[in-house]
Amino acid sequence: MEILAILIPVSLGLGGAGLVAFLWALRNRQFEDPKGDGQRILSEQWDDKPRPKD
Amino acid sequence: MAELTAAPGFQPRLGACPACDAAPLAQRLAERAEAALPQNLILSLPDAHCALCISQVETALLAHPGVRSARVNLTLRRVTVDAPGLQASDLIPLLARAGHVAHELDPDALSSTAADRAGRDLLMRIGVAGFAMMNVMILSVAVWSGAEAATRDLFHWISGAIALPTVAFAGRPFFASAWTSLKARQLGMDVPISLALILASAISVSETAQSGHHAYFDAAVMLCFFLLVGRYLDHRTRAIAKSAAAELTALEVPRATLISDVVERTVPVADLRPGDVIRVRPGGRVPADGIIVDGTSEIDRALLTGETLPVAAAPGLALSAGEVNLTGPLVLRVTAAGRDSSLSRLTALVEAAENARGRYTSLADRAARAYSPAVHLLALSSFAGWLWASGDLRLALNIAAAVLIITCPCALGLAVPAVATSASGRLFRRGLLIKDGTALERLAEVDTVVFDKTGTLTLGQPRLLDPAAIPAELRGVARALADGSSHPLSRALAEGLADTAPATLQDLREQPGRGVTARWLGLRVSLGRADWLDVPRDDAPTLSSWLAVEGRPALRLDFADRLRPGAEDCVARLLADDRRVILLSGDRAAPVAALARQLGVQEWRAGVSPVEKADAVAALSDAGHKVLMVGDGLNDTAALARAHASISPASALDAARVASDMVLTGQDLTPVAEALVIARQATRRIRQNFAISIGYNVVAVPIALLGLATPLIAALAMSISSITVTLNALRLGGRAR
Known part of the structure; x- marks a missing residue:
């Protein structure tokens, strides 16, 4: 049962990482334009080089 | 700080996690600084739909000198352009050349950021509750599978350590709303929810401390999660409608x-x-x-x-x-x-009339009103019963908590929002925007439909009745004269004679308010009003204009208002559904009668003043009819607000759109008939959903009352009923697309 002392923190940590990623995405307005983001991936415009940062 | 806490959607409160509060706060400050920067231009792109459109629009805009950045949002069909010193009128032709229709939007009218923030706040709480639910569930599975003694206690304590902060954070919307309704001395749906959350957490802590068998941490977190999902769906439906309505307003930059x-x-x-x-x-x-x-x-x-x-x-x-x-x-x-x-x-x-309608209680409110006292009574009596029967306070409290958790309105909380989301989504795809939360339910009760004529059943755009009535040799002249004016009748004439090549005219002049005149082969030719051309004015029932050629008698050209597409179909479907259709118009009797005959409407009145319209609607309501008013003009506004439900087309005046519950976004009138059908379906689904969740309670409550409920049964009942209800609601959106 000692394995629990390792596995429970590990499972909590993994779940927590998922939560942090979700909150990060929320903060970075990743859910502003779900339809557009899905379509943008089809555009060939920035395939050769990344879009320059403005 | 005082100014910050007064921001909309952000009530002062005690933070369970200070960092959670500080981070959005900082972001809000940054957003405010952004908003203070020079205004971005926002253009609406009604036709954008694909990846190609995005890159075409962005490339076209970025190619223009002075445009610093352009970003298309396909979900909202808008493009935000950062171009200091440029006007929308500079950019719209650019997009037109790239093949895209664009309209200027008033950025001030699009202040939907408050709703955005509330939505993101809810999403964040859903995320936290979902994370906690998964982890607590994993631990609970171990307990359900028979973990014993110290292991079970350890798992309970860890669950508690996750669940308690989660309930405090994710449950805050419910606690806040329950507190508000308690202060107003009312029992809303949120009071039993909050009570169940608090009681479940407290009982679980005390059970864990006494190393008891049952802890309801999983139930408490799951409850939070499902209810937040319902709340979020509800919010999203409203926010979408609100932002689309705001876009309609923003289209008219005054x-x-x-x-x-x-x-x-x-x-x-x-x-x-x-x-x-x-x-x-x-x-x-x-x-x-x-x-x-x-x-x-x-x-x-x-x-x-x-x-x-x-x-x-x-x-x-x-x-x-x-x-x-x-x-x-x-x-x-x-x-x-x-x-x-x-x-x-x-x-x-309008406001006076709207107050009369504000008394409508939604199905959800009626359910909550019956539900809350029943649940409290049930929990209290089970507590009293078990205390009297066994004398064991701990057992009695446990059973009362189990009853509260099992009866908790998870499914009930999802029943209405899930249906509303799928129904309004379906209507939106058809071109009907729902502005009011209870509009769907009110629409389902409608048995009488009152239409306005001009601008609603008709487009308010005239059409040449009979091009063949013009002698062939004069058609070119008429076409050329019509091309010389932007008057609606002239444009209709030009459109009606689109196949004819215009004749060559000299000295073409427009006399504003009178007509157009020119010389043709040395003859004076004119197109215009009867009194200007010295033609004795007859009482023609139709719109008319006169064509005069020197040396010939003047010729009357008759026009009729163009029927809105789908109007015939819509009225026919309404009549086929056994609904009473009435036509009320402020126009003269002859055109109204002609239209009524064309559409097969039996009841019509012409020359009706705005007040008479409102009175007519009120009289119908007093006679027990549920009236749907469809109108667009200022003269319909009072009637729109008075009616049980109301729809106005997007071309309507601002005041009319504000007064109505639903707005037609396209030109077609067919969605009105469809909306009535969908609204009935939606209301039926809501009732079914209520029946489903009550059904689950009927099965589960006796188990809880007998003290046989375990956390496993509570978790099963809760999730199965929530999922069934959601699936039942989704059936509405999926069919007959």
Whole structure:
């Protein structure tokens, strides 16, 4: 049962990482334009080089 | 700080996690700084739909010197352009060349950020609750599978350590709303929810401390999660409707051309003062009440009175805001602007009527009203019963908590929002926007439909009745004369004679408010009003214009208002569904009768004043009918607000759109008939959902009352009923696409 002392923190940590990623995405307005983001991936415009940062 | 906490959607509160509060706070400050920067231009792109559109629009805009950045949002069908010093009118032709229709949107009218923030706040709480639910569930599975003694206690303690902060954070919307309703001495749906959350957490802590068998941490977190999902769906439906409605408002950027001593300049309508002199160009809407000082023209009053015939305008005539100037430029001295104008004065009438309708209680409210006392009574009596029977306080409390958790309205909380989301999503795809939360339910009860004529059943755009009535040799002349004017009748004539090549004319001149005149093969030819051409005016039932050629008798050209697409179909379907259809119009009797005959409507009234319209609707309501009013004009506004449910087309006046529950976004009228069908289906689904969740309670409550409920049974009952209800609601959106 000692394995629990390792596995429970590990499972909590993994779940927590998922939560942090979700909150990060929320903060970075990743859910502003779900339809557009899905379509943008089809555009060939920035395939050769990344879009320059403005 | 005081200013920050007063921000909308952000009540002062004690933070469970200070960092959670601090981070969005900082972000909000940053957003505010952004908003203070020079205004971005926002253009609406109604036709954008694919990856190609995105890159075409962005490339076209970025190629223009002065455009710093352009970003398309496909979900909202908008493009935000950062171009200091440029106007929307500079960019719209660019997009037109790239093959995209664009309209300017008023950025001030699109202040949907508050709703955005509330939505993101809810999403964050859902994320936290979902994370906690997964982890607590994993631990609970171990307990359900038979973990014993110290292991079980350890798992319970870890669950508690996750669940308690989660409930405190994710449950805050429910606690806040329960507190508000308690302060108002009412029992809303949120009071039993909050009670169940608090009781479940407290009992679980005390059970864990006494190393008991059952802890309800999983139930408490799951409850939070499902209820938050329901809350979020509800919020999203509203936010989408609100932002689309805001977009309709933002489409009309209200500006006026002010003539001062030195120059003409464009000012916002809100800045107009009585005494200002403004210019109204042909085709423009009169921005404020005023008296004509200079210029002659014709005025279209259809939106205000329902009258289709244009009125001649000359200096001295008083105009009201909302009327449309047709032919010549007019100079106007403002007599009343903004809040004092006749457009705004109608608002009082609308507000009075809306109060009468505000008494409608939604199905969810009615369910909550019956539900909350019943649940509290049940939990209390089970507590008292078990305490009396066994004398064991701990057991009695446990059972009371189990009853509260099992009866907790997870499914009930999802029943209405899930259906509303799928129904309004389906209607939105068809071109109908729902502005009001209870509109769907009210729409389902409708048995009488009252239509306005001009602008609603018809487009308010005339059409040449019979091109063959014009002698062949004169058609080219008529076409050429019509091309010389932007008057609606001229444009209709040009459209009706689109196949004819225009004749060559000399000296083409338009006399604003009268007509067009020119020379053709040395003969004087004119197209215009009867009184201008010295033709004895007859009482023609239709819209008409006259074509005069020197040496020949003048020829009357008849026009009829164009039927809105889908109008015939819509009325036919309503009649087939056994609904009473009534036509009320402010127009003259002849065109109304003709339209009624064409559509097969038996009941119609012409020459109805705005107050009579509202009274007619009120009389129908008093007679026990549930009236749906469909109208677009200022003369319909009071009736729209008075009716049980109301729809207005997007071309309607702002005041009419504000007064109605639903807005047709397209030109087609068919969605009105479909909306009635979908609304009935949706209400049926809501009732089914209530039945399902009550059914689950009927099975699960006796188990809880007998003290046989375990956390496993509670978790199963809760999740299965929530999922069934959601699936049942989704059936509505999926079928018959």
